[in-house]
Amino acid sequence: MVKLTGSRQEQILKLLLSTTSGMSIDELAAQLEISRNAVKQHLTGLEKDQLVQEAALNSTGGRPSRNYTLTEQGRNRLPKQYPWFCNLLLGELKTELGEAALRQMLWRMGVNLAQSLAPQFSGKDLVQKQSALLELMQSLGYHAEMDAEQAQPTIKAVNCVYHDLAQQHPELCEFDRALITTLLDKPIEQTACMALQDCACKFKICNAGA
Structure with missing residues (x-):
C-alpha cells in the first residue's frame, strides 16, 4: 500500500512509481478518491513538466483506456539519498586511503573533468576563460x-553544490580548486569557504597579469 502524502501531483508520482505498467485515469481517481477531471488536470500539468507520459492502452475487456507512467525526469523528481550515500562513500575512502590520498584523488578528478572541457577554453585569453x-x-x-x-x-x-558533504569532508574543495586552476591555466588561492561558515566560496586568481 502506497502511503500518500504531499500535494496531489506528488501523490500521483508516488502511485505511478509503484507500477511499471502505469495507471489509468480511472485507477488514479479511485486511489486518490477524486474526480476523473481533477486527475486529468493534474496529469496535464505533470505532462507539461515532462514528469509523466502516456503509455500503452490498457484493455480490460471494457473500453480501452490510456495508462500513464513516470518519465525518467519524474523518477528523479522523487526523493533520493545521494548525499547520504556519498557521505558514507567519502568516509570509507578516507579511512581506506587516508586524508592525503583522498585529497590527491579529488584533485585528479577535478583535473580530469577540466581536461574533458578543455576544447571550450582553447584559444581564449584569461578574461575569456574567466567568462567561460x-x-x-x-x-x-x-x-x-x-x-x-x-x-x-x-x-x-x-x-x-555539496555544502553538507563539504562540511563533513572539506577535502572536497580540492575538486573545485583543481577544476578552476586547470581550466584557467593559472594558480588559484581559495580565500573563503562556505563549509567553514564563510558567506561564499572565493577563489583568487594568482599571477593574473602574467
Missing part, C-alpha cells in the same frame, strides 16, 4: 560571479 568558467559554474549551480570588491580577480560562488 563562470558560465560553466552557473550551469552547475554554483551561482558564481567575479567579486567586484576584490583588487585581484576573484571568483565568488554563493552556492556550494
